[in-house]
Amino acid sequence: MCDSSQAHRVVVIGAGFGGLEVVHRLASAPVRIAIVDRRNYHLFQPLLYQVATASLAASEIAWPIRHLLRKRKDVTTVLAAVTGIDSAARQILLEDGGALAYETLVLATGARHAYFGHDQWEPYAPGLKTLEDAVTIRRRVLRSFERAERESDPERREALLTFAIVGGGPTGVELAGTIAELAHGNLAGEFRRIDTRKARIVLIEAGRRILPGFAESLAAYAHGALERLGVEIELGLPVDECTDSGVVIGGRKLSTKMILWAAGVQASSAADWLGVPADRANRIKAEPDLSVPGHPEIFVIGDTATIDAWHGEPVPGIAPAAKQQGRHVAATIRMRLRGDLRPRPFRYRHAGSLATIGKRCAIIDFGWIRLRGPIAWWIWGFAHIYFLIGLRNRVAVALSWLWIYVSGDRSARLITQGEPRPK
Ligand SMILES: Cc1cc2nc3c(=O)[nH]c(=O)nc-3n(C[C@H](O)[C@H](O)[C@H](O)COP(=O)(O)OP(=O)(O)OC[C@H]3O[C@@H](n4cnc5c(N)ncnc54)[C@H](O)[C@@H]3O)c2cc1C
Numbered sequence: 001m002c003d004s005s006q007a008h009r010v011v012v013i014g015a016g017f018g019g020l021e022v023v024h025r026l027a028s029a030p031v032r033i034a035i036v037d038r039r040n041y042h043l044f045q046p047l048l049y050q051v052a053t054a055s056l057a058a059s060e061i062a063w064p065i066r067h068l069l070r071k072r073k074d075v076t077t078v079l080a081a082v083t084g085i086d087s088a089a090r091q092i093l094l095e096d097g098g099a100l101a102y103e104t105l106v107l108a109t110g111a112r113h114a115y116f117g118h119d120q121w122e123p124y125a126p127g128l129k130t131l132e133d134a135v136t137i138r139r140r141v142l143r144s145f146e147r148a149e150r151e152s153d154p155e156r157r158e159a160l161l162t163f164a165i166v167g168g169g170p171t172g173v174e175l176a177g178t179i180a181e182l183a184h185g186n187l188a189g190e191f192r193r194i195d196t197r198k199a200r201i202v203l204i205e206a207g208r209r210i211l212p213g214f215a216e217s218l219a220a221y222a223h224g225a226l227e228r229l230g231v232e233i234e235l236g237l238p239v240d241e242c243t244d245s246g247v248v249i250g251g252r253k254l255s256t257k258m259i260l261w262a263a264g265v266q267a268s269s270a271a272d273w274l275g276v277p278a279d280r281a282n283r284i285k286a287e288p289d290l291s292v293p294g295h296p297e298i299f300v301i302g303d304t305a306t307i308d309a310w311h312g313e314p315v316p317g318i319a320p321a322a323k324q325q326g327r328h329v330a331a332t333i334r335m336r337l338r339g340d341l342r343p344r345p346f347r348y349r350h351a352g353s354l355a356t357i358g359k360r361c362a363i364i365d366f367g368w369i370r371l372r373g374p375i376a377w378w379i380w381g382f383a384h385i386y387f388l389i390g391l392r393n394r395v396a397v398a399l400s401w402l403w404i405y406v407s408g409d410r411s412a413r414l415i416t417q418g419e420p421r422p423k
Pocket residue numbers: 013014015016017018019036037038039041042043044045046047048049080081082083108109110111128129170171268301302303304317318319320322354
């Protein structure tokens with residue numbers, strides 16, 4: 001039997017898709033693991049937009065890390081924010097002044113939204129990356145309808161009923177489609193002074209088409225499906241400014257009280273902690289085996305890493321990529337512990353890309369086959385339920401979706417937590 005106090009010490013920062021996969025794949029290896037996260041839960045980000053648009057409750061897409069790892073006696077869960085790394089002393093530094101020693105370190109700290117150097121836009125154009133973001137967006141969207149109902153000035157009412165979504169990737173498309181369904185379907189008939197079917201949902205994309213990661217034919221189909229839901233799509237126009245009263249695109253102002261930001265990502269601060277080379281989005285440029293340049297004992301995976309391991313192209317920032325990298329790093333750690341120090345290059349295998357456009361419509365690009373419409377939507381739904389953690393959550397989400405599908409009623413339409421009071 002291995003003396004656990006002598007076992008190799010692995011520290012994983014981040015209990016997202018990548019970090020958790022490392023921990024799962026190291027089960028029964030001769031290691032002691034500490035997993036550190038600033039939140040006490042693992043978040044299923046692909047369904048965040050459903051919390052933001054009142055389809056699912058927050059508790060349906062997040063699970064306490066400690067509970068997920070309750071059977072793993074070799075794993076210690078640490079709730080703390082990491083603020084730095086002392087690589088010479090092989091310690092990570094915590095916000096509360098503490099430190100944690102490692103022999104092998106895995107950086108899996110993800111990314112958050114970015115405003116391309118315009119951080120001052122954030123208060124007017126919240127992004128969607130955390131559960132707090134999703135609840136804030138839900139509150140603001142629902143409150144816009146409530147304020148419009150009581151607004152007597154027609155121009156101000158129109159601005160309250162205009163929703164601008166910046167970014168035509170999967171998140172922007174999903175937000176636009178679901179808000180359109182909410183305004184033009186679910187809420188219609190519930191208000192007395194406003195007609196929510198007249199709400200404008202405007203999707204703004206700087207490129208020449210939406211969904212650049214998908215085949216042109218699927219993106220064109222999604223474009224048409226969004227328009228049928230009543231979404232206006234503005235292409236080829238960069239955002240010049242976001243303010244309290246609206247968004248300026250291509251020199252033209254769209255008056256709105258609700259701008260949602262789904263445009264850029266910025267990796268965590270992991271590159272700064274180590275002072276190692278990073279790309280423009282601050283992702284660490286990983287070595288072929290996913291180690292950090294100059295630090296063979298530190299690995300970097302998921303959204304906070306960049307590596308050209310997809311037939312020479314960069315690996316996409318999606319959950320399956322983070323999981324594959326987590327699996328690869330766990331296998332490398334096991335090999336090293338057996339004395340095999342040969343570098344093992346990581347290769348990414350892309351299973352497919354999925355996006356939903358509304359309640360009964362999705363697109364799927366498997367490469368070898370492309371699907372669209374209701375069939376794609378059912379496959380999308382089953383795939384997401386399969387990847388959720390735990391039977392209870394799978395059943396809860398499946399029932400919520402079935403209920404929305406059959407009745408059109410979104411039960412998570414609660415306005416919780418007030419706007420922060422001005423200081
Ligand atoms: C709105 C949205 C929709 C998406 N939709 C899809 C989709 O449909 N399909 C898909 O495949 N992918 C989707 N993605 C992308 C996918 O969620 C990410 O690629 C994936 O989560 C990356 O995994 P990760 O392990 O690198 O990071 P994450 O899952 O983001 O985990 C990072 C973890 O690190 C922790 N952390 C960060 N900094 C610190 C710190 N300083 N100290 C301690 N802990 C820290 C965080 O709390 C977090 O738990 C979506 C992302 C978003 C935001």
